[in-house]
Amino acid sequence: MFESMEQALALLNDPQADSLQRVDAVRYLGDLGIEEAIQALVTLLEDDDYGVRWAAADALAKLGEKAAPAVLRKLLDPQTSSRAFEMAAHVFKNNGDILVRSKSEALVKALEADHTIEAMTEAGKLLGELAD
Structure with missing residues (x-):
């Protein structure tokens, strides 16, 4: 459907x-998996359309x-x-x-409990761990 x-x-x-068209575009970006596409997907985590947000998160x-x-850096942004x-x-x-999933258990708990400060703290820790 998309050429670029x-x-x-x-x-x-x-x-x-x-x-539906927008979700297809999100899936295309996810399939690309390049840095520019990842940044676009991260931005779409705040889209007005729930389906688009979900598709971006899934990708x-x-x-x-x-x-x-990129997602962790987004969580560290106070905006x-x-x-x-x-x-x-x-x-x-x-x-x-699986390694990211296992290392992010505390982050997921904080996110699901809607504890913003704790989630930001855990995001910072995980970003440091992934950089090592």
Whole structure:
């Protein structure tokens, strides 16, 4: 359906695009798995459309460790919405990388309990661990 990342991004920003088209664009970006696509997916964790947010979280989870640092950096941003925190719980609870999934148990608990400060603390710790 898409010939390039730019085409998928354009559709995501098109106010005329319906939810299903936008979800298809998200899946395409997830399949690309490149840094620019990952950054776009992280941004979409705050999208107004729940289906788009969920698809972005699912794509990031499948990308595993490759996407984890970008999601963690998003959690450390004080401007991040509760929507993104909710979706991040899915990213780490269902992460395609078993090591990331096992290391992120405390983070997932904090995210699911809606403890923002604790989640940010755990995100910082995990980001440090993944960088090692």
